Structure formats: C-alpha cells, structure tokens
Amino acid sequence: MKNTLIVLSLLGSALFADAAKPNIILMMADDLGYGDTGFNGNTIIQTPHLDQMAKDGIKLTHFYAGNSVCSPTRGTFLTGRHHHRYGIWTANVGHLPKQEITLASMLKEQGYTTGHFGKWHLGTLDKVISSKGAKRKPAENFAPPWQRDYDRSFVTESAVNTWNPGAGNRAKNNPFYENGKALDPDDPTLAGGAARVVVDRAVPFMEQAVKDGKPFLSVVWFHAPHEDIEAGPDYLKMYEEHGEGAHYYGCITELDEQVGRIRAKVEELGISDNTLIFFCSDNGPEGKTPAKRRQGVTSGLRGRKRDLYDGGVRVPALACWPGKLAAGTESDVPLSTLDYFPTLGNLTGYEMPDARPIDGQNIWPILAGEMDQREKAIPFIRGNEVSLVDGEFKLLLPKGELYDLSKDWSEENNVAAAHPERVERMSREIAELLESFKTSHAGADYNDPEFKPVGKWKNVGSKKK
Incomplete structure (x- = not known):
C-alpha cells in the first residue's frame, strides 16, 4: 500500500508539473450539519448551487472536519497538521504560530497570489481589543492573516451576525478588517447577507489575479450558519411556514447563492478548467437537538457540535475540477481537512523544507479514482x-x-x-x-530558539482518577 501511494503521488506530481499551476478556491461553512444540504438529502433547505457543484464534481460522503469546534479545524485546514501540535486546543484559544508552514506560505512561495475572506478565528486581529475580551490576551495571540502570508484579506476575528454582519451583538470589538484596516460598522458595504459581503471582496481578488496572469489561492470561510443566525426578508419569505427555523434555512440559502456566484465568476473568467474548488464545513451543527433557530441536522449521525461522534466532525463536502475529477461521482473513503495541505502541495510540486510531521495525506489518488482507501488514520x-x-x-x-x-x-x-x-x-x-x-x-519542528510554545500542554485521553 505504501509503495503504491508513493508511485501514485509521483505520477500526480508529474501530471501537473508542466501544466499551469491550478487556481485553488477553498470554501468552508460554519456549523453546517452533515444533513443541511440538498446534495446530502435535505428536502427543506434550498441549496441548488451546491447541489450543482456535487453533480459537476465529487461528493465526499465520509469527510471529516479537523475537530468538532471551529478554531482547531481551521488550523488543520491550513497546515495539514493536528491542532495540538501548535496549541490551538479549542475555539478562541491560542493562535497560529508564524513558524507553521501554511497553504498561503507554501503557495506564495510558488508564485501564487493569496487571499483570505470571511472568518479567521486563528488569533486576534488587534493587539488591544478582541471580540472575546481581555481573557483572549489580544497582544499575546495577535496573528492576523496579513502577517500569515496573505496578500489580500477581509476578515473578522470570530463569528458575526449572518445578516447585516457589521451590526448586532457579535460586532462588538469584532470589526471586519480589510487588509489590516478596521472598517466602520456602519460601512454600507457590510449591509445584507454575510456571505455576499464576504464574496464581494473575494470576486475582485480573483479578477485581479487573472488580469495579472497569476495563479491564486482564495480561502473563503463563510460565517453561516453559526450564531447569531438571521436571514434577510426575501429569504424568510422562502421559508415562512417554518417559523424561527426560517432564519437558519434562509442564511444557508444565502450562502449557497454566493457559492454559485463564485463558480459563475470562475466560468466567466474562462479559468474553470484550471481551477480546483473544495467545499466543506468546520464541524457539526449547534445545539443538543434542532430547535428554534438552531435547525441543523446530521442525517442520523450521532452527536453534534463539540462531540467526537461523527455528528460533530463528519461534514458535507465536495471537490470539483472539470476535466480532472470525474463529474457526478462519490467517494466514501475517510478524508479530512488535514488532507488539503499535502494534496495541494503535491499538485503544485512543493517540497517541504524540513521533516516536520504532516498528519494529513495526499488524497489526489483517491479523488482521481486511483485508490479506494487511505493510508493514514x-x-x-x-x-x-x-x-x-x-x-x-x-x-x-x-x-x-x-x-x-x-x-x-x-x-x-x-x-x-x-x-x-x-x-x-x-x-x-x-x-x-x-x-x-x-x-x-514544545517547538521541536521549528528550529527556532526564540519560539515559545502556545499555551501549556495538557495530557489527554486517560480516565480521570
């Protein structure tokens, strides 16, 4: 098995070595349950654009977020390494160390222009204020995307309201930062659906990259359907028979529209044949059971957000690349956000500069239908x-x-x-x-004598005496 994987990895590298480096779009929802999309069987929530992406690409039926809560998953997504290697134990704790090699740093080194849009949640964005207050230690955990190899960024530290995201309780000490500058909460561009607000910045970034003739990495981390959950008037009308649940359903449909907008822009720019797009969620749905505005479902998987049972970590996911990945197919092989980094590194011919452990694996042979099982647990x-x-x-x-x-x-x-x-x-x-x-x-991977571990290590996995 190991020899087969090595051979296929080399073949994958050779396949793309002489071709133009692919554009890469990585989209992720926030608290979207396994059963919250049409392509996974939901009959209430309208997700036509995600459903079409499933038809045009591969539905990943056994895909795992890196954790059952937000920040740790995001760390695995960007590094291919388990979040405990760098001290992001849970949500709103720690930060992404500058010594980590990320998707952005890897691809930037290879001539990509890099952009991050939406939620960040891997450190604070200001050294004085934080959406989580003084306990978040904003100076100590200052780690914004503009200091983590992103050329362009439009981000919030943590969750915002899913409608009019510049306002509401979640906006306190949690502004949108555009390339390091905090926007006024009354900025008119922050009105309306949170997904549209984010994609309004992602689309010009892609357009400029194509104009400049540069391959791009666009990471789009949507805020929906994380609390505070609110849908706009038109979306509420779509689900008016569902009471408070209409807000949950509506904000997902608004997100879905923006997925469609991104894909339509890729087509308009004439780059669809050289653009790889992934979509997933960061963990399972909020709440012990579906109720009021917390209407997320798991398609019968046990557990929900914060659980290590599959309902907390197994999420809806897709991969699409016309001409490279077979349309209308499914893969039931266990995959993970840990796999993005090694897979994209392989596709772009990246060589790691050191021997630091990578916990994910190159899944291109699985996506391409050349393997039907993974090597790493x-x-x-x-x-x-x-x-x-x-x-x-x-x-x-x-x-x-x-x-x-x-x-x-x-x-x-x-x-x-x-x-x-x-x-x-x-x-x-x-x-x-x-x-x-x-x-x-402890810092063994970094060869940096000035490195200080993020947080204090805690032993886990043993029964408490």
Whole structure:
C-alpha cells in the first residue's frame, strides 16, 4: 500500500508539473450539519448551487472536519497538521504560530497570489481589543492573516451576525478588517447577507489575479450558519411556514447563492478548467437537538457540535475540477481537512523544507479514482477525549468505545469487546501520536530558539482518577 501511494503521488506530481499551476478556491461553512444540504438529502433547505457543484464534481460522503469546534479545524485546514501540535486546543484559544508552514506560505512561495475572506478565528486581529475580551490576551495571540502570508484579506476575528454582519451583538470589538484596516460598522458595504459581503471582496481578488496572469489561492470561510443566525426578508419569505427555523434555512440559502456566484465568476473568467474548488464545513451543527433557530441536522449521525461522534466532525463536502475529477461521482473513503495541505502541495510540486510531521495525506489518488482507501488514520482531540478513525473503524478514548462505521452509521453498537487486538493497536497509535504532538508543541519542528510554545500542554485521553 505504501509503495503504491508513493508511485501514485509521483505520477500526480508529474501530471501537473508542466501544466499551469491550478487556481485553488477553498470554501468552508460554519456549523453546517452533515444533513443541511440538498446534495446530502435535505428536502427543506434550498441549496441548488451546491447541489450543482456535487453533480459537476465529487461528493465526499465520509469527510471529516479537523475537530468538532471551529478554531482547531481551521488550523488543520491550513497546515495539514493536528491542532495540538501548535496549541490551538479549542475555539478562541491560542493562535497560529508564524513558524507553521501554511497553504498561503507554501503557495506564495510558488508564485501564487493569496487571499483570505470571511472568518479567521486563528488569533486576534488587534493587539488591544478582541471580540472575546481581555481573557483572549489580544497582544499575546495577535496573528492576523496579513502577517500569515496573505496578500489580500477581509476578515473578522470570530463569528458575526449572518445578516447585516457589521451590526448586532457579535460586532462588538469584532470589526471586519480589510487588509489590516478596521472598517466602520456602519460601512454600507457590510449591509445584507454575510456571505455576499464576504464574496464581494473575494470576486475582485480573483479578477485581479487573472488580469495579472497569476495563479491564486482564495480561502473563503463563510460565517453561516453559526450564531447569531438571521436571514434577510426575501429569504424568510422562502421559508415562512417554518417559523424561527426560517432564519437558519434562509442564511444557508444565502450562502449557497454566493457559492454559485463564485463558480459563475470562475466560468466567466474562462479559468474553470484550471481551477480546483473544495467545499466543506468546520464541524457539526449547534445545539443538543434542532430547535428554534438552531435547525441543523446530521442525517442520523450521532452527536453534534463539540462531540467526537461523527455528528460533530463528519461534514458535507465536495471537490470539483472539470476535466480532472470525474463529474457526478462519490467517494466514501475517510478524508479530512488535514488532507488539503499535502494534496495541494503535491499538485503544485512543493517540497517541504524540513521533516516536520504532516498528519494529513495526499488524497489526489483517491479523488482521481486511483485508490479506494487511505493510508493514514485520522486523529481527533476534544477536551480529554481522543478518537481515531482508521479505515472502517473508530476508537474513542478514554471511553474505550469502538465502532465499525461501515455497518454502524449512528455509532450505536460498541464492538470493542469483539476486537481487543484492534483496540490495543489503535490505542498504541493514539499514544504515539499524542507523544508526537507534545514534541511538536514544545517547538521541536521549528528550529527556532526564540519560539515559545502556545499555551501549556495538557495530557489527554486517560480516565480521570
């Protein structure tokens, strides 16, 4: 298996070595549940543009966010490394160290122009104020995208209202920053749908890159449907029979329209055949059960946001590249946000400058239909809980639960007693990963004597005495 992966990786690199480097668009929703899109079976929420993207590309039916909450997933998304390697334990904690090699730094080095639009959530954007107050330690955790290799950025530190995002409770000490400059909350360009506000900045960035003849990386992290959830009047009319739930449904449809807008712009610019687009969510839906404006669903997966069961981490996902990826297909291979970095590095011919551990893998052979299983297991940590997805099986510690995901969609049948050797092997792998994470967190990967670890390491995965 390992030899096959190496050969296919080399073939993938050769395939794109002589071609123009692809434009890359990476879109992510916020708190969108596995069952919250038409392409995953939702019959209420209208997502025609995402559904069309599914028809034009690959539906990734077993795709994992890096964590069951926001900030850690975003770290895995940009680095290909588990968030515990650099101290982003949970949401609104720590920051992305400058020593990390990210998608932006990797691609910028190869001649890409880079842009980040929407939510950031990987550090503060001001050294004095933070949307989370003084406890967020804004000076210590100052790590804005304009200091993390992005040429253009239009971002907020954390969540905003999904309609009129410059206003409301979420806007306090949480302005939009455009290339490092805070916008006035009354700026008229911040009125309306939060997704449209963000894409209004992403589209000109792409247009300018094409005009300049440069390949681009455009990271678009939508705010919807994270709280505060509000839909505009036209969207509420679409779902008026659903009461408060209309706000949830409406803000997702508004996001969907902007996905369609981005894809239409790619087509208009004549670059669709050389543009790879991914879409996913950062974790499962908010709330213990669907209620009021929290209407996210998981298609029967157990758990929700903040859970390591699949309802908290398994998310809707798509990949689309006309002429390179087969349209109208599905992949049920376990994949992860950890895989973006190594996959895009492979496609663009990037060589790592050091031997730091990468936890994701190049999934191009899987997307291209050349492989039907992954090589690396996928680790998760939330609080003291740890889980590992290895092929069809998933182990959760310290609970000691093992599930066969190929037969147990809802993780209801603990088969640990029937597979003691598998439990032991996966437990050893978890222990080895945790030790590796701890070593990385201490700075061993950086060769930087001035590096100070982000936060204090905490041992996880053991039963509390």
